[in-house]
Each structure stands twice: as C-alpha cells, then as structure tokens.
Amino acid sequence: MKVNIQSSQPKYDYRFNVDDRGIVGVYGISGSGKSSLLDAIAGYQDDFKGIITFNNKPLQRTVKCSYMNQHPILFPHWTVAENLYFALKYSNNSVHLMDELLSTLDCNELLKQLPSQLSGGEKQRIAFIRALLLIEDGSLVLLDEPFSALDNTLRKTALDLLNQYKRKSLIFFVTHDIAELYQLSDNLLYLKDGKITYQDKTENAMHSQYGNLPLASKITFDGDKHIIYADDVSISLQINPQSSIVHQINSTIQQIDAKDDICMIKLKLNNGNSLYAKITKDSLNRLNLKENQQIVANFKATSAK
Amino acid sequence: MLDLTSLWLSFKLASITTLILLIIGIPLAKWLAFSKHKTVPFIGSIVVLPLVLPPTVLGFYLLGIMRNDSWLGSLFIQLTDTQLIFSFTGLVIASVVYSLPFVVQPMIATFNGIGKDTINTARSIGASKSTIFWKIILPLSKKGIVSASILGFVHTLGEFGVVLMVGGNIPNQTRVVSIEIFNHVENLELQQANQLSLILLVLSFAVIFWMNTNNKNNLIVT
Known part of the structure; x- marks a missing residue:
C-alpha cells in the first residue's frame, strides 16, 4: 500500500x-x-x-x-x-x-x-x-x-x-x-x-529507542515468541541457584552503549537470540563488564509478554 | 347538540396532510441530513421558513400561488373544473407547506442522531446506500418519524391563519375546527366554542403526553 x-x-x-x-x-x-x-x-x-x-x-x-x-x-x-x-x-x-x-x-x-x-x-x-x-x-x-x-x-x-x-x-x-x-x-x-x-x-x-518506544527483544523460549523489555533484564556474573528467577541464561556481551547514567547492553544468548539489557553505569562499573565477556542474563518469567 | 362536522374536517385534513408530509418529508429530511450539496442550507432555510413567518404572510403568498389566474390555479381549473383556492385540496397544499418544518426538523434531528460511525460501519461492510437507508437508518429512526408525524398532525389540527387566508370559511369544505371556534366566539356562542376548544385541548395534550412518556430521550417541549 x-x-x-x-x-x-x-x-x-x-x-x-x-x-x-x-x-x-x-x-x-x-x-x-x-x-x-x-x-x-x-x-x-x-x-x-x-x-x-x-x-x-x-x-x-x-x-x-x-x-x-x-x-x-x-x-x-x-x-x-x-x-x-x-x-x-x-x-x-x-x-x-x-x-x-x-x-x-x-x-x-x-x-x-x-x-x-x-x-x-x-x-x-x-x-x-x-x-x-x-x-x-x-x-x-x-x-x-x-x-x-x-x-x-x-x-x-x-x-x-x-x-x-x-x-x-x-x-x-x-x-x-x-x-x-x-x-x-x-x-x-x-x-x-x-x-x-x-x-x-x-x-x-x-x-x-525512537520516541518513547521502549527497548525490547523478541526471543523464543518454551516454544513461543516473547517480548522482553530491556528494563526487565538484569546481568549477573554467574548463575544463582538461590534466586527465584527462572530464566538465567548464559550469554556474551556483544555491545555496550553507555548514555549518561544508563547503559544499554546487547547480549548474545547461547541459543543464538539477541537480548537487550538496561543497567546503570554504577552496575556496569561494579561488575566491570566488557564487550565479549561471558555473563548471565536474568529475567523473571512474569516479565515475558 | 354540538356540530362535529368541522372537527371531522380538521381530522381529515390533518390525516391527509400528515400522510403527504411523510411521503415527501422522509426523503427531504434524508437529503437535508446527509447531503453535502451546496444548496442544502438554502433549501433547509426554505423548509424552516413557515416556522418563523406569520401564518398570514404565508397564507398571503400561498393565495398568490393558488389563485385562479395563477399558473397553478389555472392548471387546477383546467384539470378538475374546480378552483384551487377556497377548496379542500387547496387547504391540503397549504397545510403541507405550513406543517413541513414541524415534520422535517425532528426527522433531520433523528437522522443526524444515528451517527456517522454507524453509517460508515455499514458502508465499510459493503452495504449500498439504499440498503443503509431502508435497513439501518429508517428502522433506527422509527421513534423520531412517529414523533414527527404526530407533531405534524397536531399542528395541522390547530392551524388558523393560513386556513383563513387560502380556505376561507366554507362549511363542510374548508371550515375546520379552529375557524369554527372563531365563528362561535364571534357570534358569542361561548358554550360551543368552549366545548370544541376543550376537545382540541384535551386531545392535543393527550397526544403530546403519550409521545413524551414513550420517548423520554426526545421530549417535545417547544
């Protein structure tokens, strides 16, 4: 059209x-x-x-x-x-x-x-x-x-x-x-x-991230495609078995985009999907995150749309 | 014994006028409500004119249109061998003109009340203009059309000035109840005038009251 x-x-x-x-x-x-x-x-x-x-x-x-x-x-x-x-x-x-x-x-x-x-x-x-x-x-x-x-x-x-x-x-x-x-x-x-x-x-x-479009990724798990907002994704250095979070996925940091106090991090999941995470600059520095580093991406099952 | 001939004549006049008004009023109101033609405001104003003009002024012009040497009057004489002026037919024509806005205005309001969205929805489904009119607009306007008809009927029953101008005062032909009441008063027959007036008052009130109780969202108060 x-x-x-x-x-x-x-x-x-x-x-x-x-x-x-x-x-x-x-x-x-x-x-x-x-x-x-x-x-x-x-x-x-x-x-x-x-x-x-x-x-x-x-x-x-x-x-x-x-x-x-x-x-x-x-x-x-x-x-x-x-x-x-x-x-x-x-x-x-x-x-x-x-x-x-x-x-x-x-x-x-x-x-x-x-x-x-x-x-x-x-x-x-x-x-x-x-x-x-x-x-x-x-x-x-x-x-x-x-x-x-x-x-x-x-x-x-x-x-x-x-x-x-x-x-x-x-x-x-x-x-x-x-x-x-x-x-x-x-x-x-x-x-x-x-x-x-x-x-x-x-x-x-x-x-x-045009206008007020929230940064998000579409990933496949449990046989369905789900939308995960970058706001709902956190990063840890290793899997935490004591956490209530079900989705803890080994990933590689592909790209770090730091703007002001907020950092957008593009992750490559081990299953091939891309996932975006939004964290503060403080957290970036505290965890000393670098591109190509192996980390764990976390998001709650309830945050998957 | 009260002579009810004039009352019967008024009812006959009002019934025929209402029927004609329905036949011409519905398409006219539909056109005025939905058309975007540039003549809509002009025609709309002409239709409303009898609402604001003194009945005598309207009657005077109608007299001019219908008199024996006018185009319409002479054509009528050629066709029927009777004159249009001071005849029941002439009265019907005058009543139609006089009561037109009372029928068309409520109809326009009803048609407009249906809402563009409803009509657009029917259009987008694929319905033709005539299907939309017959199957959607008309059934949804039922109450409004009934109200408009009753208003036209009651209004015709009560007309005086126009009737006097174009109909005169001929018993059994043009002497409708409003004229008869006037005659009674003029002859100081107050009892007869009172009886006929009361019949008209009660009847008109009953009709309007019935309409308003059945159509609470669209009260007739003017």
Whole structure:
C-alpha cells in the first residue's frame, strides 16, 4: 500500500509505503492522529487530498474493509446474530467460519442479545468476529484498539486469530499496548502531531529507542515468541541457584552503549537470540563488564509478554 | 347538540396532510441530513421558513400561488373544473407547506442522531446506500418519524391563519375546527366554542403526553 494523503484542517500528513499483506502497527500518543489515519484510509474523512494505492489500484473513496472502531459499532436494532449475518451477506465466508469464531471467542451465548445488553468486552469480541468474517484474500483490515476491553486470555486468543489472517490481508492495528505491537506487527508506524515521524520493520523498531518506544527483544523460549523489555533484564556474573528467577541464561556481551547514567547492553544468548539489557553505569562499573565477556542474563518469567 | 362536522374536517385534513408530509418529508429530511450539496442550507432555510413567518404572510403568498389566474390555479381549473383556492385540496397544499418544518426538523434531528460511525460501519461492510437507508437508518429512526408525524398532525389540527387566508370559511369544505371556534366566539356562542376548544385541548395534550412518556430521550417541549 502506498499512502500519500494530506488534510489542512486539522493538519494531517500521511506518507508511507507498506507491503499489501501483513500487520502494520500504528503507535503514538493520544491525539497524534492514529484514529484519523484509519478513518482517512477507510474513506471516512472527506477533507483528505491525495492518493492511496492498494493492491496496485487506487483505493476508492468508500472502500469495503473490515473496520473496527475504538468503541465498536454494532447496529443497535439487531441482535448479535443479525449483526453477524448482515456482514456475512457481503462476504464469501461461510456460516461455518462464523460458528467457529463464535466458539473460539466464547460468544455462542450472546447470539440472541441486543448490543445494548452486551458489555464492552463482549461488544469488542462480536465486532472482531464481524471484522474477521469480512476478510477475504487481499482485504483491508483497520483495527483501532480492538482488544482494549478484553481480559488477557481472550486477548491472546484474539491476537492468535488475527495472526492467522496476516498472510491474506493488510491489517492496520492501532494499540497503546507496546508489547502487543511488538509481538504482532511486521511494520511499525510512529505518529506524532498528525505525521508519520518514524517507520521501520518492527524488529528494528524495538531496538531503535525512537520516541518513547521502549527497548525490547523478541526471543523464543518454551516454544513461543516473547517480548522482553530491556528494563526487565538484569546481568549477573554467574548463575544463582538461590534466586527465584527462572530464566538465567548464559550469554556474551556483544555491545555496550553507555548514555549518561544508563547503559544499554546487547547480549548474545547461547541459543543464538539477541537480548537487550538496561543497567546503570554504577552496575556496569561494579561488575566491570566488557564487550565479549561471558555473563548471565536474568529475567523473571512474569516479565515475558 | 354540538356540530362535529368541522372537527371531522380538521381530522381529515390533518390525516391527509400528515400522510403527504411523510411521503415527501422522509426523503427531504434524508437529503437535508446527509447531503453535502451546496444548496442544502438554502433549501433547509426554505423548509424552516413557515416556522418563523406569520401564518398570514404565508397564507398571503400561498393565495398568490393558488389563485385562479395563477399558473397553478389555472392548471387546477383546467384539470378538475374546480378552483384551487377556497377548496379542500387547496387547504391540503397549504397545510403541507405550513406543517413541513414541524415534520422535517425532528426527522433531520433523528437522522443526524444515528451517527456517522454507524453509517460508515455499514458502508465499510459493503452495504449500498439504499440498503443503509431502508435497513439501518429508517428502522433506527422509527421513534423520531412517529414523533414527527404526530407533531405534524397536531399542528395541522390547530392551524388558523393560513386556513383563513387560502380556505376561507366554507362549511363542510374548508371550515375546520379552529375557524369554527372563531365563528362561535364571534357570534358569542361561548358554550360551543368552549366545548370544541376543550376537545382540541384535551386531545392535543393527550397526544403530546403519550409521545413524551414513550420517548423520554426526545421530549417535545417547544
């Protein structure tokens, strides 16, 4: 997708290129223009000038897409089932998929309810199912903080589901949860004052320390990929069997980057993963850490996102 | 014995006027609420005009449009062999114009109240404009449309100035209840005037009260 659109009042300027498939994480503080970006792509904003090319074609003003608002919109005069069937009419997907999604997200009990009878989390799940039902090959999916009201278990299920769709659609995903963004997205757009001020592959972005992006690493253990913030990693000179910390991993210091009183240390774990640690200069000096030195990286299991 | 002919005539006038107002009011309100055409403020102002103009002024202009030597008046005579002015049909046309803002304004408010997000959501799903209107906007506006119709009906029941200007005072044809009450008062038949007035008062209050109890979020207070 190639985006080059601007509006004058309020002032927005969005220019970027991303692949036509995959998940694009959209990050920025409140009021930076994240929701407006999604609205502009969806064609909801009239005052944008410019062009968006998607799948090698200019995007129409009223584009068919899976759009999920921050506060999900369900049609209030229809039951949950009627809301979902309405979407299904405009999709090639089957009722079978709908049943499957309803079970996966634990929504079977909600079918006969009216939207006004649902909690915020329930509304989000139904709107998410509707969004997924509309996804076909080459679809555009716009999700604005879609899982903010879900508990951790459901959120994980929803994120796993979303991950399955990234090969066949382009998904824009706005969230304030940076771990979610690091975990899920392929590319990251950083917005500030209505402009995209930084864009990169997410694996680079999490090491960039751009803006208020926290330094983090994505490492694999227990068969899953986890995000570990540099803030949560400590360094010791040897393994401590008396410690409650489960993850004590032999590593080599690859690089030390000292800024003011804080040092960023890039570690190479013995299993090949890279991990960043943040320690104070005092600790660096106390442990007398040097590049290429063998040390032990520690992080609590609970800090893995 | 109280003569209820005028009351019956008023009900007939109000019913036909409301029906016509529904037929033209819904598309007009939809256009005024959703269109971005540059003529929207102009047409919107014309629609609201009867709300602020003295009924006699409105009646005077309607008289000009409908009199026998006018374009509309002479066409009507050619087609029906009867004159438009001082006829029930003329009264219907005048009532439609007079009550138009009372029907269209609440409808616009209802349509606007649905919210852009709901309409955008339906659009992004792939629904056509007509599907969005028939399946989403209209069902969600049911209460507002009922309120608007009742308001139009009650307002037509009570009109006086416009009726007097274009309808005159012809029994069974244009002598509606408001005119009849005026006649009674003029002839010092205060008891009859009182009875008819009371019927109108109770009826109007009952309708508005019913509406307000059924539609607490959208009280009619103006």
